[in-house]
Amino acid sequence: MSFGIPFTPPEASSIAGSVDTLFYTLLAFTAALGLFLTVLVVFYAIKYRAGSKAERTGERARSLPLEVTWTVASLLIAFVIFGWGAVLFLRREHPPPDALEIAGLGKQWMWEFRHPGGQREINELHVPVGKTVIVSLASQDVIHSFFVPAFRVKQDAVPGRTTNVWFTADEPGRYHLFCAQYCGTQHSEMGGWVTAMPPEDYAAWLENQGKGDTLAADGEKLFRALGCSGCHEKSSKVRAPDLAGIFGRPVALDNQQTVIADDRYLRDSILNPKKEIAAGYDPVMPSFDGLVDEGEMQMLLAYLKSLSPRATTKSEATQ
Amino acid sequence: MSTTTESVAFDTRAREKAADTFGMWVFICSEAMLFGAVLLLFFFARSSYGPAFAAASQHLSLPLGTLNTAVLLTSSFAIALAHMFTASRRWRPAVWALICTGLLGTIFLFIKAMEYASEFKEGLAPVLGAPFRFSGPDPTHAELFFAFYFAMTSLHALHLICGIVVIAGMLLLWPGTTEAKRTHRVQAVGLYWHFVDIVWVFLFPVLYLINRA
Amino acid sequence: MNALRKLTFGYFALLILLALTVGSSLLDLGGFNSSVNLAIAAAKAVVIALLFMHLAGGGILPRLAVAAAGLWLAILFGLTVIGR
Amino acid sequence: MSTEALRPTSYLGEGAGPAAWLLTTDHKRVAWLYLVSLTAFFFLGGAFAVLMRVELATPAGDLVSDDTYNRLFSLHGIIMVWFFLVPSIPATLGNFLLPLMIGARDLAFPRLNLASWYVFILGSAFALVSVLAGGVDTGWTFYTPLSTLYANGFVSMAALGVFIVGFSTIMTGVNFIVTIHKLRAPGLTWFRLPIFVWTMYATALVMVLATPVLAASLILIVLERVFGIGIFNPALGGDPLLFQHLFWFYSHPAVYIMILPGMGVVSEVLPCFSRRPLFGYKAVALSSMAIAVFGFLVWGHHMFVSGQSAYAGVLFSFLSFCVAIPSAIKVFNWSLTLRKGEITFETPMLYALFFLALFTFGGLAGLFLAALAIDVHVHATYFVVAHFHYIMVGGMVTAYMAGLHFWWPKLTGRMYSETWGRIAATVTFLGFNLTFFPQFVLGFLGMPRRYHTYPPEFQFWHVLSSAGAVVLAVGYLMPLLYLGWSMFRGARAPANPWGATGLEWQTASPPPPHNFETMPKVDRPAYDYAMKGLRHEAFSPHKDEAR
Structure with a gap:
């Protein structure tokens, strides 16, 4: 493009085009309005400069119809832009089904990703083109933010909660991955590349990475090692909720309320089990706060999710 | 300008008095936002960790907390009396009422300090790296409760200390102060003192009275 | 002595409210304890504001200031609750 | 040209020793105390900015280390926001003009006013100690848990400094509110007040109601760092998002603390040099x-991608679009004020017109940020940096310069050089756009803010921006020189050099100690230029003296 000077970021995801349409529409509108006002002011400044022969009589310095008109017009235009932006934004809440879920963990100062097959990479993320990818984000220390300009997506990774961001890459290539939330000394080095590749290349790449245990399998090992299985297995003597198919299911609580078992609920149930107690069970579960770190939490969540074969991850807003 | 107004901006005492009262109220509203913000954080934490907060709250001393509330309410009564006496130009009782106010404030701080000391001894004070020992079911969030407890009560105590210092200063300058200015200052300090009292009136149930039943 | 009676009344009202709030907290009101305690605290604040701080007699402006603070606290609490 | 001693009736003539200044309760002298201290901070913060821009001329981090860079932008933000922008117009021009404009002898609480300056200085001392000791690396936003658990700078010191300065802000706010309510001259009804007074009132309201919430969050950071009381500690269940809610509950309205006074200045300047009432x-x-x-209802738009609920995002976006409307109304009104005027282009007018342009474009850029889907992309990028600099620097600082030139004759009793003034205004305007326009492009390209290094393909725009920063620095240094010079050598100013309406112009330049020889009465609306029939020739006596 023009002398190697970039003017626009690459459009490489399914939503990039529609975000850009809104952007350019808004750009055209603001440029038109801004230029109109500039021209108007310059025109007045020249026409009514001191000593000019312009007509100056009549007219009080206000005009109610004019003021009402521009107030209403501004409101209407503002609401249109608001609605458009909001509709596009709410798609963040509803990823297409059959998504590939990758765990992303931010820590000072690197991004660590784990694919469902257990493949691990740092500051690099390989994704297949044409397949929706949900990155479930957590942070080990401070707030980070997962930002891929070419995909027009950004989401903070906040310590103490799981957040999700999804995208569908539709153009193979290598794109910048940034941390967009200031996170300390090497903030600007925290990032790397997202490589979008055709599905068959992605499969080959996964193959090359060697197969470790899957994230869910690691989670299952942890589930046993921490003794969770001791109570939550069907054969157990302690009465604890059966976790098969738990993810995405409504759970009745002992205070007559019902919550959906989403990332937030599962995380809280592990770290703060007294907060929401499933109806009909005694609050006997100990807190695992301080016993599992963020990486292990991601394994446990992956395992619990794998117990719900049908449920595709809905990216529930974190509460 | 005339000596009856403190500020050159006013031509009459009455106008200045109204302005003073209003200014004090605006300042109090500003302070209310300060404590409101901290309370907001507390309510969110409590709604997330209710049982832990209830368990932790049981470890505060209800008798001392109640006594302290009574002490502070009495001090408010005393400074309200001081204001009443200045209005009818009875200076001697006014001074005594002010001295009482300051003393009651000091007693409050003394009792508070005793509470702090016993909490430190019990290992309930997660302050300055002191070890936190809590035998309840959820020590992590009990620690959060005590963090709030110390933050909120020390912020309140700081306000009270400011009030005591101002009353002491006012009493030191008392002999050389014109009568009009005395009334005026007692009223301003009184408004502040009552506000600090109101803050405690909210802190007491919020911190001490969770789930005593 | 009207002013004195007013202040004394306020003082005893406050002590009674204090007794009420401590007493009520010792009863199990089935989840309403906190609401009762906060309501009593609000009542105490009103007593102090009206009887000790003479909020009612000080002209419109102090009341306006208090109303503004109330409104702004409501904004702070309300929108933060929504934001979570 | 004149060496006659200042008339003893001027506020400047009442004692010249340090005590006469440092113990003054005259609002006009307190304004000068603030003016001098704020100017120092402006250039200190500006120096940090220039260093940053020089570092960013190349993609690699080769001039300063990453830690140093982080401290530069943190201190730039902290100093510019709390030690310059927030107090700027209110504490200097507002302090000086508010009593004059409403026909009062002083502010309601003159001693509180002086005290507020000392509190400001105390807070500055904390901030400066933290700078000298090694700085702060949290960013001006102090986000937890970075600021509480991980940052390695002198965070508590800086946070305490900001906390203390907050009290000075609150004192000023209380003083202004009471003054405007209680000390207006006879006949000066609310709807006869100059817009500058209205904006001071609105600003004071925000100061009083928002600042304490910031104070609360900062004091909790200090408690956590110094005393280990971990309210925000995620390991104890503290919620980092709650800190952001409190922080932005203050910091978004704080943006209006910064811009509203600028709007007030422009609303005075535009009618005066157009000889028309404000439309x-x-x-x-x-x-x-x-x-x-x-302004208090929209803070959540800083948190669209923070993890707050999506529906809260939608609500905050909606409210943000609503708050755009009053600003749009103002821009239209200012533009139409020029219509049928008799316009002259003295320095204040040039600055005001530049304000109009920069504020308009900066405000329009705000629409992009309020639109949710676009904000997800440009949030925390240079687009945001460009947007708020268009408002804060292009808008607020430009208006500040307009006001400083407009009321300079009143402040000092001297005229400045019109030629130099116009040159400086133009240099600033060009330098500003060169600095910040490229940042819009960078932001859209995805360049995150607060980056010490960046991918090489962004360099072209960074170089433009860095070059602009140097031009901008020159534009800001020029007034320091010619205004400073004019203080001692400028031509004597008449009481009303611009032929402006407003009570402040009806007393001498500089004003006598208690502002008015006889207390004014008001019987006409603000900006009654048309009715007075003032002619251009009559109100520009200094035109030839400029050379």
Whole structure:
């Protein structure tokens, strides 16, 4: 493009085009309005400069119809832009089904990703083109933010909660991955590349990475090692909720309320089990706060999710 | 300008008095936002960790907390009396009422300090790296409760200390102060003192009275 | 002595409210304890504001200031609750 | 040209020793105390900015280390926001003009006013100690848990400094509110007040109601760092998002603390040099109040990607679009004020017109940020940096310069050089756009803010921006020189050099100690230029003296 000077970021995801349409529409509108006002002011400044022969009589310095008109017009235009932006934004809440879920963990100062097959990479993320990818984000220390300009997506990774961001890459290539939330000394080095590749290349790449245990399998090992299985297995003597198919299911609580078992609920149930107690069970579960770190939490969540074969991850807003 | 107004901006005492009262109220509203913000954080934490907060709250001393509330309410009564006496130009009782106010404030701080000391001894004070020992079911969030407890009560105590210092200063300058200015200052300090009292009136149930039943 | 009676009344009202709030907290009101305690605290604040701080007699402006603070606290609490 | 001693009736003539200044309760002298201290901070913060821009001329981090860079932008933000922008117009021009404009002898609480300056200085001392000791690396936003658990700078010191300065802000706010309510001259009804007074009132309201919430969050950071009381500690269940809620509850309205006074200045300058009443006076006055109130409802738009609920995002976006309306109304009204005027282009007018342009474009850029889907992309990028610099620097600082030149004759009793003034205004305007326009492009390209290094393909735009920063620095240094010179050598100013309406022009330049020889009465609306029939020739006596 023009002398190697970039003017626009690459459009490489399914939503990039529609975000850009809104952007350019808004750009055209603001440029038109801004230029109109500039021209108007310059025109007045020249026409009514001191000593000019312009007509100056009549007219009080206000005009109610004019003021009402521009107030209403501004409101209407503002609401249109608001609605458009909001509709596009709410798609963040509803990823297409059959998504590939990758765990992303931010820590000072690197991004660590784990694919469902257990493949691990740092500051690099390989994704297949044409397949929706949900990155479930957590942070080990401070707030980070997962930002891929070419995909027009950004989401903070906040310590103490799981957040999700999804995208569908539709153009193979290598794109910048940034941390967009200031996170300390090497903030600007925290990032790397997202490589979008055709599905068959992605499969080959996964193959090359060697197969470790899957994230869910690691989670299952942890589930046993921490003794969770001791109570939550069907054969157990302690009465604890059966976790098969738990993810995405409504759970009745002992205070007559019902919550959906989403990332937030599962995380809280592990770290703060007294907060929401499933109806009909005694609050006997100990807190695992301080016993599992963020990486292990991601394994446990992956395992619990794998117990719900049908449920595709809905990216529930974190509460 | 005339000596009856403190500020050159006013031509009459009455106008200045109204302005003073209003200014004090605006300042109090500003302070209310300060404590409101901290309370907001507390309510969110409590709604997330209710049982832990209830368990932790049981470890505060209800008798001392109640006594302290009574002490502070009495001090408010005393400074309200001081204001009443200045209005009818009875200076001697006014001074005594002010001295009482300051003393009651000091007693409050003394009792508070005793509470702090016993909490430190019990290992309930997660302050300055002191070890936190809590035998309840959820020590992590009990620690959060005590963090709030110390933050909120020390912020309140700081306000009270400011009030005591101002009353002491006012009493030191008392002999050389014109009568009009005395009334005026007692009223301003009184408004502040009552506000600090109101803050405690909210802190007491919020911190001490969770789930005593 | 009207002013004195007013202040004394306020003082005893406050002590009674204090007794009420401590007493009520010792009863199990089935989840309403906190609401009762906060309501009593609000009542105490009103007593102090009206009887000790003479909020009612000080002209419109102090009341306006208090109303503004109330409104702004409501904004702070309300929108933060929504934001979570 | 004149060496005659200042008339003893001027506030400047009443004692010249340090005590006469440092113990003054005269609002006009307190304004000078603030002016001098704020100017020092402006250039300190500006120096940090220039260093940053020089570092960013190359993609690699080769001039300063990453830690140093982080401290540069943190201190730039902290100093510019709390030690310059927030107090700037209110504490200097506002302090000086508010009593004059409403026909009062002083502010309601003159000693509180002086005290507020000392509190400001105390807070600055903390901030400066933290700078000298090694700085702060949290960013001006102090986000937890970075600021509480991980940052390695002198965070508590800086946070305490900001906390203390907050009290000075609150004192100023209380003083202004009471003054405007209680000390207006006879006949000066609310709808006869100059817009500058309206904006001071709106600003004071925000100061009083928002600042304490910031104070609360900062004091909790200090408690956590110094005493280990971990309210925000995620390991104890503290919620980092709650800190952001409290922080932005203050910091978004704080943006209006910064811009509203600028709007006030421009609303005085544009009518004066157009010889026309302000178009739609009531709408402008009420929209100032609307901005102050609605400004409190939109803070969540800083948190669209933070993890707050999506529906809260939608609500905050909606409210943000609503708050754009009063600003739009003002821009239209200012533009139409020029219509049928008799316009001259003295320095204040040039600055005011530049303000109009920069504020308009900066405000329009705000629409992009309020639109949710676009904000997800440009949030925390240079687009945001460009947007708020268009408002804060292009808008607020430009208006500050307009006001400083407009009321300079009143402040000092001297005229400045019109030629130099116009040159400086133009240099600033060009330098500003060169600095910040490229940052819009960078932001859209995805360049995150607060980056010490960056991918090489962004360099072209960074170089433009860095070059602009140097031009901008020159534009800001020029007034320091010619205004400083004019203080001692400038031509004597008449009481009303611009032929402006407003009570402040009806007393001598510089004003006598208690502002008015006889207390004024008001029987006409603000900006009654048309009715007075003032002629251009009559109000520009200094035109030839400029050379």
